[in-house]
Amino acid sequence: xxxxxxxxxxxxxxxxxxxRVALRRVAEAAVTPLxxxxxxDVFHPLRGNRGDAGLQGRIVSVTAETEESATILVKPxxxxxGHVPGQYVRVGxxxxxxxxxxxxxxxxxxxRDRNLSFTVKAIPGGVVSNHxxxxxxxxxxxQLEQAEGEFVLPTPIPRKLxxxxxxxxxxxxxxxxxxxxxxxxxxxxxxxLVHVNQNESSAIFRDELRAHGAAGxxxxxxxxxxxxxxxxxxxxxxxVPDLGERLTYACGPxxxxxxxxxxxxxxxxxxxxxxxxxxxxxxxxxxxITFADGREVEADGATPILDAAENAGVLxxxxxxxxxxxGCVIPMKSGAVRDLRNGAITVAVPGETGPEGVRIQTCISxxxxxxxxxxxxxxx
Amino acid sequence: xTTITKKDHNPTAHLTPEDIExxxxxxxxxxxxxxxxxxxxxxxxxxxxxxxQRRLELASRAVLLGSALPPLWVLGTVGLSVxxxxxxxxxxxxxxxxxxxxxxxxxxHSTTWEWDMATPAEQWKHSHNQIHHTxxxxxxxxxxxxxxxxxxxxxxxxxxxxxxxxxxxxxNACFFEYGIAAYDLELGRNLxxxxxxxxxxxxxxxxxxxxxxxxxxTKDYVVNPALGLPFGAFLPALAANFTANVVxxxxxxxxxxxGHFPEGVETFERKSIPDDETRGQWYLxxxxxxxxISGSKAMHLMSGNLSHxxxxxxxxxxxxxxxxxxxxxxxxxFEKYDLTYCTRPMPQQVxxxxxxxxxxxxxxxxxxxxxAKNLPSQLKLLYAMSTKGPKVRRAAQARLQQQARKAAxx
Numbered sequence: 001x002x003x004x005x006x007x008x009x010x011x012x013x014x015x016x017x018x019x020r021v022a023l024r025r026v027a028e029a030a031v032t033p034l035x036x037x038x039x040x041d042v043f044h045p046l047r048g049n050r051g052d053a054g055l056q057g058r059i060v061s062v063t064a065e066t067e068e069s070a071t072i073l074v075k076p077x078x079x080x081x082g083h084v085p086g087q088y089v090r091v092g093x094x095x096x097x098x099x100x101x102x103x104x105x106x107x108x109x110x111x112r113d114r115n116l117s118f119t120v121k122a123i124p125g126g127v128v129s130n131h132x133x134x135x136x137x138x139x140x141x142x143q144l145e146q147a148e149g150e151f152v153l154p155t156p157i158p159r160k161l162x163x164x165x166x167x168x169x170x171x172x173x174x175x176x177x178x179x180x181x182x183x184x185x186x187x188x189x190x191x192x193l194v195h196v197n198q199n200e201s202s203a204i205f206r207d208e209l210r211a212h213g214a215a216g217x218x219x220x221x222x223x224x225x226x227x228x229x230x231x232x233x234x235x236x237x238x239x240v241p242d243l244g245e246r247l248t249y250a251c252g253p254x255x256x257x258x259x260x261x262x263x264x265x266x267x268x269x270x271x272x273x274x275x276x277x278x279x280x281x282x283x284x285x286x287x288x289i290t291f292a293d294g295r296e297v298e299a300d301g302a303t304p305i306l307d308a309a310e311n312a313g314v315l316x317x318x319x320x321x322x323x324x325x326x327g328c329v330i331p332m333k334s335g336a337v338r339d340l341r342n343g344a345i346t347v348a349v350p351g352e353t354g355p356e357g358v359r360i361q362t363c364i365s366x367x368x369x370x371x372x373x374x375x376x377x378x379x380x
Numbered sequence: 381x382t383t384i385t386k387k388d389h390n391p392t393a394h395l396t397p398e399d400i401e402x403x404x405x406x407x408x409x410x411x412x413x414x415x416x417x418x419x420x421x422x423x424x425x426x427x428x429x430x431x432x433q434r435r436l437e438l439a440s441r442a443v444l445l446g447s448a449l450p451p452l453w454v455l456g457t458v459g460l461s462v463x464x465x466x467x468x469x470x471x472x473x474x475x476x477x478x479x480x481x482x483x484x485x486x487x488x489h490s491t492t493w494e495w496d497m498a499t500p501a502e503q504w505k506h507s508h509n510q511i512h513h514t515x516x517x518x519x520x521x522x523x524x525x526x527x528x529x530x531x532x533x534x535x536x537x538x539x540x541x542x543x544x545x546x547x548x549x550x551x552n553a554c555f556f557e558y559g560i561a562a563y564d565l566e567l568g569r570n571l572x573x574x575x576x577x578x579x580x581x582x583x584x585x586x587x588x589x590x591x592x593x594x595x596x597x598t599k600d601y602v603v604n605p606a607l608g609l610p611f612g613a614f615l616p617a618l619a620a621n622f623t624a625n626v627v628x629x630x631x632x633x634x635x636x637x638x639g640h641f642p643e644g645v646e647t648f649e650r651k652s653i654p655d656d657e658t659r660g661q662w663y664l665x666x667x668x669x670x671x672x673i674s675g676s677k678a679m680h681l682m683s684g685n686l687s688h689x690x691x692x693x694x695x696x697x698x699x700x701x702x703x704x705x706x707x708x709x710x711x712x713x714f715e716k717y718d719l720t721y722c723t724r725p726m727p728q729q730v731x732x733x734x735x736x737x738x739x740x741x742x743x744x745x746x747x748x749x750x751x752a753k754n755l756p757s758q759l760k761l762l763y764a765m766s767t768k769g770p771k772v773r774r775a776a777q778a779r780l781q782q783q784a785r786k787a788a789x790x
Contacts, residue, residue, distance in 0.1 A: 030441075030603045032595045033494040034434075038487070042434045053487070097423030099484040322662070324696045325509035326478035326490045342412055354484055359491060361478075 045141065048078030055079055055144040059136055060115060065204045069121040069168070070133045071107060076116055076144055083147030085109065085175040086249075086274075089118060092143025092354065095131045099143065101352055102128045105171035105251075105274075106147060109178030119204060121168040145355070151251065151274035152176075157189050158247045162240055164260060166196035166231075166252030167204075172274055173251060174205050181217050191218035192240050196252065199226045233259045244269060251276075283336040283345045283368040290372045299367045304340060306362035309375065316362060316375055323364035331357040335371025340364050382534050383519055383649040384668070391646065392664060394718060403717055404660030410709050411695050414702050423483050425701045429470055429681075430488070437463035445608045447616035456617075460624040462682075465631055467496045469684025474700045476505055481697075499561035500592045503585055507564040513696050517640060517669035518648045523563065524640060531740045533647060538743045538777065540766035545741040546734070553633035554626050561589050600625065631682070634730050635673070639689040641733035642671045644722040666693040667714065672707075672723035679726065680704060690721065743777055745784030 027036050037053045045056050057074040064070050083089070088105045104118035122133040151172050153161075157180070165173050173193070180187045197203040203222070213220035221239050223231050233256070237243055244267065250260050251274040264271040285301030291314055299308035306328055309316045319327020323341060332348045337360055339346070345368055348358040357374060384390050395403075440459030447453040472495035474480070480488045494501050507523070515521040519533055530549060531542045552559045562568075570582050600621035608617040646668040654661070673679065673687035680687045680703075688703035691710055698706070714721040724732065739747045743765055750758045761780075765773045 026603060029595070029598055030607065032599050033496060033592075039434060039438065042431055042438075094420075094423060094483070094485075096419035097421075097483050319506070319510040320514040322514065322659075324513050325505065326476075326481065326697075327505060327510050329478070329481070329491055341408070342415070344415070354486065356486065358484060359481065359489065 046075065046077045050077060050079060055146065057116070057142045057144045059138050059140050059142060061138055062132075062136055064133075065119060066202055068133060068202065069119060069204050071117050071119045072132060072136065073115055073117045074142060074144070076114070080114065080116065080144070081146050082114075083116070084152045085179040086152040086172045087147040087149035087175075088151075088172065089116065089147050090145040090351065091118070093128050093131060093136070095127055099354060100128050101143075101354055103276075103351055105149075105175060107171050107175045107178070109175065109182045119168070119171050119174070121204065149274070151249070151272060153249070154247075157187055159189060160242070160246045161189055161191045162243055162246035162248045163191065163193045164196075164236075164248065164250040164252070164256075165193070166256050167198075167202075168276070169250070169252035169256075169274070170195060170204055170209075171251075173249065174208075176249075177209075177212065177218070181212060192221065192246065193218050194221045194223060194231075194236070194239060196223045196231050196256070197225070199224050231256070233263045236260075236263065248272070250274075283338065283347070285368065287335070287367040287369045287371060289335075289367055290370070291375045292373070301338065301366050301368065302340070303366055304363050305337065305360075305365050305367060305371075305373065308367070309362070314375060318363065321363045323361055326361065328362045329359050330362060331374040332360045333357040333372040333374055335373075336368040337365040337371060338368040340366055382647070383652070384646045385649045385652040386535065391668065391719065395664070399717065400660040400664055401658065402660075403713065404658065404663050406713055407663050407694055407710075408659075410706055410713075411698065414695075414698050414706065418482065418699065418702075422699045422701060423480075423485075426471075426475075426480050426483075426488060426699070429466065433463055433466040433471060437467070441604055441607075444604070444617045444620050445611050445613055447608060447620055448611060448613045453616050453620055457620040457623050457627075460620060461627040461631075464496060464624050464628040465682055468628060468632055469635070469686065470681055470700060471495075471684075472497065472501075473684050473686070476501055477509060478697050479699045496596065497560070498557040498589065498593050498596060499564045500588050503564040503588070504560065507566075509696070513693065516666055516693060517646065518650050518653055518665075520650050523566075524636075529568070530737065532641075532736075534740070534744050536740075538773075542741045543766065546738050549734075549737050553630050556629035556633040557625070558593075561593070565589060634726075635683045635686050637733040638673050638726065638729040639670055639686055641736055642722065642724070642729050643732045643736060644720060645669060645671045663694060666690070667710075667719060669693065670722070671729065672721070673726045673729050674723050675726055677704075687726075690723075743773075743780055745777075745780035748784045749780060749787060 024036065031039050035053075037050055040047060041050075041053065046058060050056075055077045057076040057080075060073040060075050062070050062072055083106050085106070088103050090101055090103050092099050092101045094100075104120060106116055107119045108115075108117040120129050120132045122130045149172075153176055163173050163176075177191075177193075180189070180191075193209065195203065195209060200206065200222075203224075206222075209218075209220050212218050223239075225231075240246070248260075248264060248269065248271045250257055250271060254275060257273045257275060261271060261273065286299055286303075289297045289299055289305055289308060291297070291309070295312070295314060297308050297312040297314065299305060304321075306316055306318055306321070310318075317328050317330065319325035321328075332346075334348050334350050334357070336345055336347045338344070341364055346358055346360060346365070347353075348371070350357075360373070362373070384392065392400075436459055440456045440463055443452050443459065444456035447456050472493065475488055475493045476490050476495070478490035481490050483489075486492055490505070497504070512522055512524045516524075519535070529552070530545050531538065565582065565585055570578055601618055604621060605614045605618040608614055648665060648669070653665075657665075667690060670689040670693045672690050673683060675687060685700035685703045686692060688700075688707055691698075691703040691706050692700070694710065695703075695706065711721050742762070746758065746762065761776055765776050
């Protein structure tokens with residue numbers, strides 16, 4: 001449809017309309033009310049130019065790294081623009097039929113087949129991570145967005161680097177390393193990697209990193225909580241005496257990164273970090289509802305958002321007011337709501353739910369904590 | 381059909397308010413069981429139906445390129461009819477009900493879906509999801525009862541113009557999608573308003589309907605036939621598209637007539653519905669106001685599972701593929717609360733609905749008092765009632781009803 005409206009102003013200047021646009025117009029007219037992309041998706045979901053239908057990928061293989069982690073190799077759609085090692089990708093996965101979104105660091109170096117891979121560590125109770133590690137199969141489709149992220153090495157690569165990673169914090173770093181070490185001309189960089197894990201068996205990429213260490217690509221410092229105790233960053237210089245000369249990149253849990261930031265700030269050292277934000281939405285009773293125009297409304301846990309909004313003078317789409325007609329559905333960007341009919345909780349976390357948030361029925365949903373709804377975003 | 385509150389025997393008279401609330405809880409529990417179990421298989425189901433429908437439609441349209449050859453015309457037309465029926469019934473109707481919103485797939489969502497239908501999804505959702513499903517079978521409030529053009533209840537005064545209602549109903553069936561568009565626009569009501577006084581909303585909606593109809597017609601009657609032009613198939617392809625649309629319209633009209641029209645389905649008086657109708661009371665109205673069609677799996681699929689109309693009206697947002705497994709539990713509740721579960725095979729249900737259309741096109745009691753012997757005199761009476769003005773009509777009507785009561789008592 002976009003093609004038709006985009007060429008609207010060109011009407012009358014027939015010379016300006018290319019054959020391709022004309023053909024597309026005919027094809028769109030032949031399949032309406034579907035968009036041509038919907039039809040092509042049936043046959044070739046990985047083609048390019050899918051427009052606002054977005055990017056998809058097909059799982060090529062799932063390789064176990066440890067008992068609780070796996071690397072997913074994905075063939076992305078043609079529009080995949082590539083990435084810089086250290087960046088991450090947002091992935092939409094259908095778990096029990098429901099599309100959930102997570103962010104994973106890309107773990108591969110350069111690949112001729114243009115595939116991409118990311119490594120997932122199954123966290124206890126993690127719906128998506130457990131699904132990806134234990135249940136997905138080659139051939140299944142994933143939703144993707146283009147790679148993003150500032151956690152990348154500068155060019156030219158500095159002479160001396162310190163990489164500090166803990167747990168799955170290794171994932172963006174392994175991408176950087178694979179990229180560096182696969183170059184035809186070896187990089188002239190002195191790298192120390194401090195790799196922290198709870199124990200030896202849970203260390204992702206352990207053998208690969210040891211091989212790099214043995215080949216002299218880097219100096220690997222393995223730290224295991226069960227053998228060495230929790231790492232105290234104040235003693236980091238015992239492990240890396242020349243850390244003052246090194247540019248530091250760190251990725252891991254918030255506790256480690258906070259300590260490291262303080263440590264480096266105190267010494268005037270430069271540090272680049274990547275934080276994996278944990279989901280922290282504890283549903284409660286009632287809360288503040290923030291609307292698209294910035295208005296805020298306090299609502300208790302028994303009042304439908306629709307009623308609370310209307311009472312406060314916010315114009316809302318509405319319908320049957322009993323949860324059956326879907327006339328009041330609007331996107332919730334973040335927050336939690338409770339279905340007043342059965343108590344079911346729906347949570348929206350930016351980055352973990354679809355790009356447009358989660359669509360909720362405001363007539364049967366009450367605030368279960370602060371929530372941000374995008375009222376007015378939908379045409380009526 | 382007479383509203384239940386005016387019936388000699390109200391089928392809900394034996395239920396206490398507590399019974400009705402309990403019934404509501406039990407139906408809520410049935411719904412919750414499905415919500416708890418909803419998952420991968422359901423998502424795979426709707427994606428498969430959509431993929432099959434799209435392939436079938438494309439393949440049929442490809443076959444129709446060669447529709448200058450009669451066997452290919454038949455094959456392509458059958459395929460296209462089936463594809464259009466699937467698109468409207470099992471996919472469009474149910475997606476627009478939000479039955480698949482839980483998947484959070486923006487491509488299969490009630491807020492983004494558009495369908496192969498004259499009426500735009502947004503307008504249909506208002507008149508169908510909101511009005512019809514909320515005010516089901518309340519005379520004067522639910523316009524699905526007769527679409528505002530038919531006499532659907534004995535309580536509506538008979539007028540000679542209703543003699544033509546079987547014909548209207550048939551024409552409406554053939555061009556059902558346009559009928560629905562007109563109905564969603566409340567065209568009848570709005571056209572009675574002087575042009576300059578019609579609301580801006582109505583005018584905007586009319587524009588949207590025309591735009592939709594233009595696109596739909598361009599697809600079926602211009603672009604696709606034109607693709608067959610090099611193979612000499614313009615006219616056959618055009619005829620095939622027209623036929624498929626009529627077949628789809630007749631089919632969906634029949635299925636929908638079976639949902640609320642057959643004998644045994646109850647209607648309700650507006651003033652008998654409390655303003656604060658409870659969930660239990662609403663459920664009860666849905667139970668009595670709908671009828672099912674029994675049949676094969678293929679029939680259920682082709683009807684968009686509206687063959688499980690009762691279950692659909694109780695749980696309009698449950699995935700359609702689950703109605704079949706819910707049905708026995710719902711039927712058990714009907715028995716427990718001593719209510720009548722109205723279900724028959726399709727031919728009987730269609731006959732029953734049409735019989736009612738014909739019966740109500742005639743004055744109350746006329747059909748019941750007519751037999752082969754008195755047919756000439758009855759026809760004379762009907763002629764008189766149709767031509768001689770309201771006074772004669774009222775007198776004849778009173779006599780007819782008296783005779784019908786006597787006949788029923790005998």
